[in-house]
Amino acid sequence: MNLNFERVNLRSSPYVGIFGIATDEFVLVPNSVLPKELKKIETELEVKSIKANLGGTSLLGILATGFDNKLVVSSIVEKHEIETLEKEGFEVLQIGGYTATGNLVALNNNGGIASTLFSEKVVGELEDFFGVKFKVMNIAESDVIGACVTVTNKGFIAHPNINENDFKELEKVFGVKGEATTANYGDLFVGNSVLANSKGVIVGELTSGIELSKIDEGLRGEE
Secondary structure, three states, X not given: OOOEEEEOOEOOEOOHHHHOEEOOOEEEEEOOOOHHHHHHHHHHHOOEEEEEOEOOEOOHHHHEEEEOOEEEEOOOOOHHHHHHHHHOOOEEEEOOOOOOHHHOEEEOOOOEEEOOOOOHHHHHHHHHHHOOOEEEOOEOOEOOHHHHEEEOOOOEEXXXXXXXXXXXXXXXXXXXXXXXXXXXXXXXOHHHOEEEOXXXXXXXXXXXXXXXXXXXXXXXXXX
């Protein structure tokens, strides 16, 4: 099955995963998103967009992540920002003591992975909130596993230096096939450079043709 695919910058930056969060229910973008960027993103992902800032910044993808209508957010996200998200229909879990929460979690509706930086208590909170099991792990010797992965219900892409055992573990946890690749002409941390859901993929404008092919293969998740 084909996916919608588009090279787009967000806030004039190719690191679209730093500034946005995408699921099959919504795409969350900064208040400062340019209209032409937003139109392309909405068209390719086929979901409604919601504008927000978190922690007084536009770094949404670093400070939060989620699935369906649920978001886990950084300790620096402010009360009024959470209330705004809740008014938009989100359920929000705020975890104390962690700033770059979006870089520490990745999940789909089959399961999730959590950084080794998290305590056992926090992992339990994530499992209770999202209703899926989480595997605690590093990827390519990095504890910012959310930046190392982009995952949907169809497939995933991962840091190109991931070892074979960890790659197989991701396939098991997420219940889908994937691909190891870079994005944005060599960025190892694909989560910073790609926004995706089951309908479409947004990649930074620096992404090469070879990278596009691998990203497409991984996020389609087919054999």
